[in-house]
Amino acid sequence: MEGAIISRSPNTRVAVVTGGNKGIGLEVCRQLADNGVSVVLTARDEARGVAAVEKLKAQGLSDVVFHQLEVNNAATGGNERLDDVIIPGVEKFDGMDVHQRLEWMKNNTRETHEAAKQGMQTNYYGTKHVTEALLPLLLSSSDGRIVNVSSSFGLLRHFGADEVELRRQLDDINSLTEKRLDELLDAFLGGFDDSSEPEMCGRGRTAGFSAYKVAKAAVNAYTRMLARRHLALRVNCVHPGYVRTDFSMNSGLLSPEEGARGVVKLALLPNGGPTGAYFAEGQLQASFV
Template identity: 60%
Template sequence: MRLEWMMTNVLETTDAAKETVQTNYYGTKKVTTALLSLLQYSSEGRIVNVSSEFVRLILISNEKVRRKLNDIDNLTEEALDKLLEKFLKDFEARELEANGWFTGFSAYKVSKAALNAYSRLMARRHPALRVNCAHPGYVKTHMTMSSGVLTPEEGARNVVKVGLLPDGGPTGVYFAEGKEASFL
């Protein structure tokens, strides 16, 4: 009930959208870059980026954007940056729906979808590392207005499980509640 209210009554501002993209995508990217040399010295370095089930690519109605985010063999960081610039431009112009972007918490969803793509890029670029995305589940937090079904401990366990995968385990993979799942 609370989540329904939130989805229909919360209006995202342009400043909030920019901050969300800066935090979720660029912030994670900066931390990853800063720690990368240390992780590469590890015998099996791990990066687990927290994702969401609400950012599966099939939920993006713009086929061009969906294909671009899923074309991991040809996607670049520069292309991701341009895609995020386009999103923010469309956001500011209030043209999200017309251009096939996520609606409702769109900045959160787009920033996490971009982070998923970036994680796959990093996995391809650094095959000795395990770089994966993990959706913890629908957790009772302030962000979900405590409407989640999992405790914070249960959600954390799902993310930690991905970080503790055995050496030589999967990389460039999306996990939903601790189980391998599709990015689509």
């Protein structure tokens, strides 16, 4: 990857896309390349990553290279699919609204401590680690952009009555540090125990997507801290929408192409554009609440 970047003109825009071999990530690579950006498509699996690059090149997008990236930061729900559930075709959800689709997802997954821990490592720490690795390159650019894929689930309004203090501290960006954020996440996982009651898990939380919610709220908080620390960069997070992917078990309302548009829009922000902000489907939102 380093050679691919350094060998190019200093005026060439280069984007590194994680989880680029399928779903939203692959579509982000396609749209960026279509906008004249040199793309480094990264994935953990070399064969899948190379195949994805070849697919894009077959579409006439030649300025895309592959780099194997071991950091696991493609989204995961922090849940386990029930043993007898097979991912259905998209026609399964015809006639369902967004609430019905999410209810189907909830009823066909379970939250466990191991899944919650893996979800936190993937959704928050994976994002943090790859950002830290690429920061020197970004800071050497006159036009650096960081776009973190978040979720509406991570908005603080979704925190319950038993999570008021966690919500308050995640929103207190003036005082929050990365060390304190780690402590908050450790405490959350420490109180997340597998329950024998199918409708309850971890200190009475309703079964659903609590680990995913907290991880994405952490991504939002980390994004805001980075933006305050690196004023020369444009650092934002975006909710791409409820997209039909393996992650959503095909239950989403939007295509990967539609979901990728908001991500690409932020990557192509002009100089002086927003930073430390939250976008939903490409539109700037008033707050993280």
